[in-house]
Amino acid sequence: MNWDGIENFMKAEKKVWRVKGKGSDLSGYVQKYESLTSVVLMEAGHMATADQTVNSQAMIEDWVLDKGLFGNKSL
Numbered sequence: 001m002n003w004d005g006i007e008n009f010m011k012a013e014k015k016v017w018r019v020k021g022k023g024s025d026l027s028g029y030v031q032k033y034e035s036l037t038s039v040v041l042m043e044a045g046h047m048a049t050a051d052q053t054v055n056s057q058a059m060i061e062d063w064v065l066d067k068g069l070f071g072n073k074s075l
Contacts, residue, residue: 009038015022017029027055027058037063051065
């Protein structure tokens, strides 16, 4: 990716992501710098919404509603 912030993004901390209500199960990892966010959704392939229905829904809702690790104020 040709972007001035790529070095800072690569240095950004990968935060552990857990979906509330799912106990202590690891849902994935979130890495964010400025407007770029990368999410690793555990145990999901290219059909993530079918593989991890609850986690996918939580990720999309938090991103759209700008909250949790996906919010602009979080990382």
